[in-house]
Amino acid sequence: MSNAVFSSLKLITEPNELSQWHTLIQQAEQNYGCTLNETMESYLVFTLMRFMRQHNIGAQALAMDYLKAQRLPNALRHNQLRDVGDHCLILSGLFPQRADKRLVRVSYYVNLGRTAYQHLAEQIHQTSAELYHQLADTFVLLMDLLQTIRAFNSPALQPIQAHELWSDTGSRRAFTVLNDHATPLHESLLDSAIRH
Amino acid sequence: MSKHTLDARNLLCPMPVIKTQNKVAELSAGDILEVTCTDPGALNDISSWCRINGHAVMASHESKEEVQIILRVGD
Numbered sequence: 001m002s003n004a005v006f007s008s009l010k011l012i013t014e015p016n017e018l019s020q021w022h023t024l025i026q027q028a029e030q031n032y033g034c035t036l037n038e039t040m041e042s043y044l045v046f047t048l049m050r051f052m053r054q055h056n057i058g059a060q061a062l063a064m065d066y067l068k069a070q071r072l073p074n075a076l077r078h079n080q081l082r083d084v085g086d087h088c089l090i091l092s093g094l095f096p097q098r099a100d101k102r103l104v105r106v107s108y109y110v111n112l113g114r115t116a117y118q119h120l121a122e123q124i125h126q127t128s129a130e131l132y133h134q135l136a137d138t139f140v141l142l143m144d145l146l147q148t149i150r151a152f153n154s155p156a157l158q159p160i161q162a163h164e165l166w167s168d169t170g171s172r173r174a175f176t177v178l179n180d181h182a183t184p185l186h187e188s189l190l191d192s193a194i195r196h
Numbered sequence: 197m198s199k200h201t202l203d204a205r206n207l208l209c210p211m212p213v214i215k216t217q218n219k220v221a222e223l224s225a226g227d228i229l230e231v232t233c234t235d236p237g238a239l240n241d242i243s244s245w246c247r248i249n250g251h252a253v254m255a256s257h258e259s260k261e262e263v264q265i266i267l268r269v270g271d
Contacts, residue, residue, distance in 0.1 A: 046213055046241060128211060
């Protein structure tokens with residue numbers, strides 16, 4: 001973690017899980033330079049709280065869950081699509097290294113998660129549809145924020161993953177990681193570097 | 197003290213708890229709120245949220261189709 005990031009972090013002394021996650025998300029927003037609306041912020045907080053009680057994150061085949069959802073009755077299908085979207089968000093944001101273990105790119109989770117939220121938005125009634133459209137549209141931003149939280153503790157992405165993620169999704173956070181790993185060339189070496 | 201209701205049916209978690217949070221913000225200490233949901237996960241979410249935020253779950257009822265939670269707004 002760079003010194004700039006470290007110095008911008010405050011000690012989290014909130015008394016409970018809810019406010020701790022809330023503070024972390026707000027720190028990530030500040031660090032990343034964006035502000036989520038209240039509903040998106042709350043969605044992230046409560047989703048994180050829900051997932052922290054689960055010990056099998058990433059254990060299931062999410063694409064299979066997505067496909068199976070198509071054959072379920074309405075209420076169950078909605079639940080399953082929401083679960084696929086949320087899982088993809090948490091995996092791509094907090095555990096992007098799991099993608100390597102599954103031999104897929106991080107953008108695989110981005111595409112699947114976006115599709116699940118989008119699909120859900122098209123099937124659900126008006127009030128919630130807007131939320132799920134918003135989740136699909138801002139998926140990369142939300143993933144970036146979760147990766148920012150992850151990076152408070154340890155690097156979220158390796159350079160190759162960062163390059164793939166940036167070229168596949170345009171992730172700003174992935175671009176920053178790439179930049180941080182770039183080796184600056186001294187001007188005097190530039191000519192020879194180009195020649196070879 | 198007044199009684200209020202919140203219809204969070206057909207909303208998937210975590211939306212019921214987000215709606216509950218927004219509704220409680222408009223109420224006063226001692227007010228009673230009855231929340232009706234269809235996502236069974238809401239019972240756990242709303243109970244945890246109440247415990248963390250000092251609101252009391254006075255009763256909850258789970259039927260095949262719906263979950264009802266009655267809470268008293270804390271200070």
